[in-house]
Amino acid sequence: MSRLPYVPGFAEPAGGTGPGGRPGPPKAGGKALRARVPRSSHAEWTPDAGRPGAVETVEASNAGRLPELTPIRAGRMAASPFAFLRGSAGLMGHDLVRTAVTGVGAQICGDAHAANFGLYGDARGELVIDVNDFDETLHGPWEWDVKRLAASLVLAGREAGADEDTCRAAARDAAGAYRHTMRLLAKLPAADAWNAIADEELVAHADARALLGTLERVAAKARRNTSARFAAKATEEAADGGRRFLDAPPVLRRVPAGEAAAVALSLGDYLGTLPEELLPLLARYEVQDVAFRVVGTGSVGLRSYVVLLLDHRGEPLVLQVKEARPSVLLPYAEKAGFAPGSPSAGHEGRRVVLGQKRMQVVSDVLLGWATVDGRPYQVRQFRNRKGSVDPAALAPGELDDYGRMTGALLARAHAHSADPRLIAGYCGKSAELDEAIAAFAVTYADRTEADHADLVTAVRRGRVAAEMGV
Incomplete structure (x- = not known):
């Protein structure tokens, strides 16, 4: 029986080169x-003069x-x-x-x-x-x-x-x-x-x-630690019967109407980054309010919003819309001989989301990305039963x-x-x-x-x- 042709994207035929052109088995x-x-x-590291x-x-x-x-x-x-x-x-x-550095690359967290x-x-x-x-x-x-x-x-x-x-x-x-x-x-x-x-x-x-x-x-x-629990503490009933975020500066604060509208409108493009089968689910929610929320240590000072959505029963779903900037490790990875391999296609939110999906066994099904006023953002569920040691x-x-x-x-x-x-x-x-x-x-x-x-x-x-x- 003749050997089938090599199919790009699959493993190289036995006897070929290994990953990165190295001969023999990995x-x-x-x-x-x-x-x-x-x-x-x-074990070796010494601070350099230009540190x-x-x-x-x-x-x-x-x-x-x-x-x-x-x-x-x-x-x-x-x-x-x-x-x-x-x-x-x-x-x-x-x-x-x-x-x-061995020269062997992987999708890395970068902040592990x-x-x-x-x-x-x-x-x-x-x-x-x-x-x-x-x-x-x-x-x-x-x-x-x-x-x-x-x-x-x-x-x-x-x-x-x-x-x-x-x-x-x-x-x-x-x-x-x-x-x-x-x-x-x-x-x-x-x-x-x-x-x-x-x-x-x-x-x-x-x-x-x-x-x-x-x-x-x-x-x-x-x-x-759910959207419902967060919404119960961080929102109040609005005059129109819906709900809106409470001011709790500096961590949580309301934003001007124009800023809130820009964030809300970006969710239209965000829907296009999700699997089609999830679109009917999100179509059952109405966007209620947008607030600015400070998060993390490394992320403090970046633009980060929470968006309140309610379904037909008034049950909340909260999304986080967080600014995504180029990885701080990018120039150093390039110096170490690694070309940018994470698929960003010019959008840093996409880089974050696809990098996350590459590394996790199971990811948030609502992970996606959006653009607000020309800046890239990642979008994910907020308080999705998260807990940490x-x-x-x-x-x-x-x-x-x-x-x-x-x-x-x-x-x-x-x-x-x-x-x-x-x-x-x-x-x-x-x-x-x-x-x-x-x-x-x-x-x-x-x-x-x-x-x-x-x-x-x-x-x-x-x-x-x-x-x-x-």
């Missing part, structure tokens, strides 16, 4: 990378943000070293481009710190746990996500009062769980690997049983369990766009990579604490305006 290609980029080299300072980083990142909100952002970043890390993904991108994992509801209201923040997602080095996660665990552990051995172990265990999970996925049939590690199996797979009580409490809270509040005995769980989730997310056989071949069986990433994490956490101290000093001296506790 696992062998991953092993071969160790000669060029030893696994121990991931921006903490104050310079905050000031530069404020460009294009609403100036009246930047003091809130600075105040949130000044709260702790872990909070500073959360708001400085761009600074870490500058640093990571000077670390060891320990607080960006959590629970959310699927289409049937069941809870799913996964990576859940994608503002910075792009095609880049898989190692960058792992290193950011590991460094954040050290900082979160220190904030929680854990000793240094515990913090380092959490970073090491996160890298180890990533490696073990990637090796597991590499051995499975492709279709099984795609959906592997169901959420009900995650705790056992990651050996995270000490987290069970915490996860149960977070899940119970997440089930109550605060890693800085974990007991020391839970921190390494949380590290293993998040490391496993990150490997699953990367394996949707990168061949797990290639990464598993590089990571190998030994703990050499785990130890190297743990060493990097401690070094980087020390540097972040110094950066945070510089920001706090600038706030005290009045150089940086900061509104604390908001």
Whole structure:
């Protein structure tokens, strides 16, 4: 029987080249990378002479943000070293481009710190746990996500009062769980690997049983975190019998009629980014009101709205319409040799949404994008049964369990766009990579604490305006 022709988009015929033109099977290609980029080299990082300072980083990142909100952002970043890390993904991108890079790319989160994992509801209201923040997602080095996660665990552990051995172990265990999970996925049939590690199996797979009580409490809270609950607290009955948002500045505030109308009208184009089968569902809702709402740490100062919709029974659905800017990691990924692989087609909201769908097993069915006054936005459900573990509040005995769980989730997310056989071949069986990433994490956490101290000093001296506790 003659061999069928090669079909572009499918795997290359046996005996051909591996991913990226590397000869031989992916696992062998991953092993071969160790000669060029030893696994121990991931421990190495030294700040360069041109590294921006903490104050310079905050000031530069404020460009294009609403100036009246930047003091809130600075105040949130000044709260702790872990909070500073959360708001400085761009600074870490500058640093990571000077670390060891294998050249193997994946759709990365770009901001995979320990607080960006959590629970959310699927289409049937069941809870799913996964990576859940994608503002910075792009095609880049898989190692960058792992290193950011590991460094954040050290900082979160220190904030929680854990000793240094515990913090380092959490970073090491996160890298180890990533490696073990990637090796597991590499051995499975492709279709099984795609959906592997169901959420009900995650705790056992990651050996995270000490987290069970915490996860149960977070899940119970997440089930109550709905559009209806938010609308009940944040809206009031309007004169026409509908509902409207209450003013609660600076976090939630009403907007002028023209601004609200522009946001509402953008939802027409948003509908075109959704699967057709969902359009009859949204056609049963009427747009009621629009308000501005401050969110996150890294996102403070960006334009972000909540839109209230009501069905025929007056039951609410709240959408979030959030400004999407180019990933802060883009220039650094390009320096590391990665061309923009995330499908943006000139629209950053599209980049965020499609990057999220590439990484998650199950995504919000109402994810889409829109354009308001020429600016790109992502659109998603607001308060979609979301819940998260605060890693800085974990007991020391839970921190390494949380590290293993998040490391496993990150490997699953990367394996949707990168061949797990290639990464598993590089990571190998030994703990050499785990130890190297743990060493990097401690070094980087020390540097972040110094950066945070510089920001706090600038706030005290009045150089940086900061509104604390908001």
